[in-house]
Amino acid sequence: MIHPDTEVRRVDDVVGVGVFATAFIPRGTITWALDPLDQVFAPGSLDGLGPSWEAWLDHHTYRDREARRILCWDAARAMNHSCEPTCGGSDLGFEVALVDIAPGEQLTNDYGTLHLEPNEGFVCRCGAPGCRGVVAPDGSAWERGLPLLREALTYLTVVPQPLAPLVAPAVLRAGRRAVGLPGTERRRRPSL
Amino acid sequence: MIHPHTELRYVSSTVGHGVFATAFIPKGTFLWVLDPFDRILTVDEVRDLPPVLKQAVERWAYVDPTGHFVFCWDHGRFMNHSCRPTSRGIGDAFEIAVRDVLPGEELTCEYGILNIGKTFDCACGQLGCRGRVGPGDVERLFPSWDAEAEDAFRHAASVPQPLLPFVKAGPRDHAVLDALARGATSVTLPSHREYRREGAHDAGEGEGLWAIAGVHENPQRRARTTRADRPSATRRRASSRRVGAAR
Ligand SMILES: [Zn+2]
Ligand SMILES: [Zn+2]
Numbered sequence: 001m002i003h004p005d006t007e008v009r010r011v012d013d014v015v016g017v018g019v020f021a022t023a024f025i026p027r028g029t030i031t032w033a034l035d036p037l038d039q040v041f042a043p044g045s046l047d048g049l050g051p052s053w054e055a056w057l058d059h060h061t062y063r064d065r066e067a068r069r070i071l072c073w074d075a076a077r078a079m080n081h082s083c084e085p086t087c088g089g090s091d092l093g094f095e096v097a098l099v100d101i102a103p104g105e106q107l108t109n110d111y112g113t114l115h116l117e118p119n120e121g122f123v124c125r126c127g128a129p130g131c132r133g134v135v136a137p138d139g140s141a142w143e144r145g146l147p148l149l150r151e152a153l154t155y156l157t158v159v160p161q162p163l164a165p166l167v168a169p170a171v172l173r174a175g176r177r178a179v180g181l182p183g184t185e186r187r188r189r190p191s192l
Numbered sequence: 193m194i195h196p197h198t199e200l201r202y203v204s205s206t207v208g209h210g211v212f213a214t215a216f217i218p219k220g221t222f223l224w225v226l227d228p229f230d231r232i233l234t235v236d237e238v239r240d241l242p243p244v245l246k247q248a249v250e251r252w253a254y255v256d257p258t259g260h261f262v263f264c265w266d267h268g269r270f271m272n273h274s275c276r277p278t279s280r281g282i283g284d285a286f287e288i289a290v291r292d293v294l295p296g297e298e299l300t301c302e303y304g305i306l307n308i309g310k311t312f313d314c315a316c317g318q319l320g321c322r323g324r325v326g327p328g329d330v331e332r333l334f335p336s337w338d339a340e341a342e343d344a345f346r347h348a349a350s351v352p353q354p355l356l357p358f359v360k361a362g363p364r365d366h367a368v369l370d371a372l373a374r375g376a377t378s379v380t381l382p383s384h385r386e387y388r389r390e391g392a393h394d395a396g397e398g399e400g401l402w403a404i405a406g407v408h409e410n411p412q413r414r415a416r417t418t419r420a421d422r423p424s425a426t427r428r429r430a431s432s433r434r435v436g437a438a439r
Contacts, residue, residue, distance in 0.1 A: 001244065008200070037245050037263070039229065049228065052357035071229060073265060074248075165242055 001038075002076040003031045004162055006107060011080070018080045018106045025101040028155025031087045032095040033166040037073040040064075063115040065091050081135065082108035084128035088149050090114065091142075092175035094167050096156070098148045112141025150179040193227040193358050194268035198299060206315070209270045210298045217293040220347025223278065224268050224301075225359040226285035231263040232256070255307035256284065257389050273325060274300030276318040280341040281305055283382045284362040290344040302337065304329040307389045327388075334385040341384070346377040 005023035010016070025031065034040075046057065046069060060077055061069040071077075079087070085108040089095045101107065111122075116137035124135050135141070153176050173183035197215035202208075217223065238249050238261050252269040253261040263269065277300040279287040287301055300316070304325055311326035322329065330337070349372050361369055364382045371379035 035245060036241055037231065037248065039231070039265075050357075056358075071265060073231075073263075165244065 001033055001035045001163060001166055002072075002074055002079075003029065003107070006031075006075060008075045008078050011106075015080060017078045018108075019075050019078050021101045021103050021105050021107060023103055025097050025107075026155070026159045027097050027100050028152050028159045029097045029101075030094050030156075030161050030163040030167060031097050031101075031107055032072075032076050032079075032090070033163045034070070034093045035073075035166045038076075039071040039073070041069040041071070043067045043069075058120075062090070062111075063117075065115060067115065080106065080108050080126075081111040081124065082106075082126045082128050083110065083124060083131045083135070084126075085110045085145070088113065088145050088152075089175065092178055093171045094163070094175065096149070096152045098145070098152045110141045110145055111135055112137075112139075113145060115139075146179060150181060153179055153181055193225055193230075193355055194264075194266055194271070195221065195223045195299070196354055198223075198267070200267040200270055203272075203298075207272060209267075210272050210300075211267055211270055213293045213295055213297050213299060215295055217289055218347065218351045219289050219292050220344050220351045221289045221293075222286050222348070222353055222355045222359075223289050223293070223299055224271070224287040225355045226262070226362075227265075227358045228360045229265040230268075230360070231261075231265065233261040233263060235259065235261075237261075254303075255309070255389060257307070257387055259389055271299055271301050272316075273303035273314065274298075274316040274318055275302075275314060275321045275325070276316070277301045280337055280344065281384060281387060282341050282345065283365040283368055284387075285359050285365045286368060288341060288344045288348065290340045302384075304333065305337075305384050305387045307387075330384055330388055334383055337384045338381065341381055342378070345371075345379065345381060348372060349375045349377060 002019060003021075003025060005021060005025060006019050007022050008017050009020045011018045041061075043066070046053070049057075057069065061071045064070055086097060086099055086101050086105065087095045087107050087109055088098050090109065090113065095109070108126075112132075112135045116135070118137055121137040122135050124131055124133060156172065156176070177183040194211060195213075195217060197213060197217055198211050199214050200209050201212045203210045233249065233253070238246060238253075241249065249261055249263050253263040256262050278291065278293050278297065279289050279299065279301055281301070282288055293299065303312075304327070308325075308327060311324050314321055314323060314325045345368075353372070356372070359365070359369075364386070367379060368381065370376075
């Protein structure tokens, strides 16, 4: 589920729609969480659908690390690509704001982190100062985004988290560990 | 799946969002079809959802004749009710345009067949608005609804049907698909009356979809459901102000 302080707005005829913040969303806020209304399909399980669905699948679903197709139930589907994204971390089962997001600013992802197939690279005109021009399907985007993601995840516990009820603590801990942070602040009770 | 030549637009704070045509769509076009990605949820599955998601289902799902919640994956779930809707339901999987839909016009359907579970005040503004829309309306009005659907279906084989490759047809829909494949203009369609969940009654304010979905459950479980899971009083008031929760 996408952060509640967002709405879908039309960008233009080329891009279509996008997801925009309606309030200030500080860095480290969980902006999206994989939830039980999102649908997850194992590789191969949609092969029987037939060719009429191919374009639909490309447009509405993304692939996770295990090549599963994810269909989000809400506006999360409408998030656009940026080479300097405001959100990241989808493989962790949740995303966080990588920077402070101002009201009216767009929530974006680096599609390069979404496990593109070899033929799914694309020419990018996202307009970000650091636009790569071509989004390559090579997985390099994850490495490139890691420092920002790691930094953002250090703010997890100090900003308001309206989506916290949708993310199990174990998922948060695993996410922090996946970027090289200590997974939890849980302290052992001192032994007597 | 909602027709591709549509978009979601914000209507007002009372109505919320609605679905609007972005191009001319001729009479006889399927405006919505049930597809494999629309979620069909059991009462238990909905009950086990986190509260924020349960509210989403309560607000945007409808209940089918077998008591399952149907939660559309796309903006089809934001279609509003009208007493003079742009489409009528056919079988389990189709909404058919009963007149030409102009660009900018809102796509609407009839909540009276969607097992809504409670009567609501309608503000659709159409000539002939019933004022109150309830689960019992179909028993009085099905003949004219059926006639409209049959009239529209005469055009179905001769207009573009972009949604046809995506439909998830149930047993009651095969006659419709066969007729289209033959190019037939007239066929006996399933009546709107058959879409009513057996035993559905006017649950009054409060129980809403739960009363309808859980109508055949044993009374003990039913009591638990209605106490623990019915929407809060505030939310109930908010949703009854709407022209209707989306389909
Ligand atoms: Zn770019
Ligand atoms: Zn009305």
